[in-house]
Amino acid sequence: MSLRTEIRSAIDQVSPPAPTLETKVIAYVAAEEPKRRRLSGRRQGRVFRAPLALVAAVLLVALVGGLILAGRYWRELNSPPQTISLTELRGLEGRPLAFPAVPPGATCPFTPSTVDPNLGFVIGSGPLYLTNGDWLLIGQQAEWMAVTFNYQAVKPGLVLIRARDLKTNQTVAFAQYPFGPSGVIATGQVTGSDHVEERSLEMRSEAVARDPWHTQPINKQGELPYLKAMLGSRKGVSGCVGLQFDVPGFIQNLVIDLRSPSAPGQ
């Protein structure tokens, strides 16, 4: 089989026919047309040319300033968390893992989703929820998924996140989310490194997040960074992944499906 045939066969499997797409696209663009025409009907382009240049200059200055501030913030997020108490962390690490046992051949006991009035579909009963997860990248060492949490902390303290593949008992790696700021910091033992999308990921054994009282806001409105973590499943694992959150006052266990969309069915 030629490489061309091989590639076509592989991609055809993930590109089902879309016979009505032309109609959808035309309708989509047409729906935007009246709005665009309304805006373009004004002759502001010529009238405000000079003020626009001024606005552009101001925006450029603001952009440069923003980049500097963002850079400082990014460095801070990626530096070892200074406010984390090692004693507190060791205390959480000392707690035993309490994942459900999954006998060989058994169905994975995925935690069911529920609907939270504010967050939409979530996994978890709170105060810590998994709000989103999406397969992202395939590296040389692992397949990576970005997961997002929401933590409505009832008391100050660290959040320790650990994960295992429940069918193979292999550890699931954590890595720092590489595409933006995140309140989750990959920490613990370095277990390897991976390379995805021309970025290096340091694989770690666990992750921590600071509580909202000790997390620096990302803007003046006091918004906190997303709690995003990169979870990496090494090849050959089942994708039946247990997550344990150790927080002062409670332990929460969730079981999620960490297989990539292209993985064969279980």
Place this chain on the structure above:
Amino acid sequence: MERLGNVVIVQSESEQSFAELFAPLVQPAYRLACAMLHDASAAEDIVQEASLIAWRKLRNLDDRSHLRSWFLGIVANECRNARRRGWQRHVSIGLPSRLSVVSAEDRSVSREDTRRALMRLSHEDRLVVSLYFYLDMPVSEIASVIRATEAAARARLYRAIRRLRPDLAVEEALR
């Protein structure tokens, strides 16, 4: 005034004009987006967004004989952005999920391996491989899509093939 005149001309083009220009490009765009993302529903979204962007920027295109490569360039760029914001896209769903039902045929080891190998490629490498092998595009047009010289496009294609299939000679792969 002339530029303003151009804008008026472009924007007064009817829905029919849009259909005439872009309808023949929708399926190639969809195939490219599928090849880049391996996710059909995301690919449909990408084609819609890219079509709107293209329609808005059509006045920037000097030579409409390059419409296809210009449009596919926009699609490729949107695919790159989609991967970056991939998991915001699924916020409303909120769950790590299997995106499609896996058929028995889909479990074919070679297809699976090929798909995984494709997804391991960088965006740029996957783009040239998809354009060449999946859309049957000549290297000269690939160069236009990626905004590079023909020699650079050819070099990138060769490099991508070597990364995709180190065991295969490039000449053999190109057959």
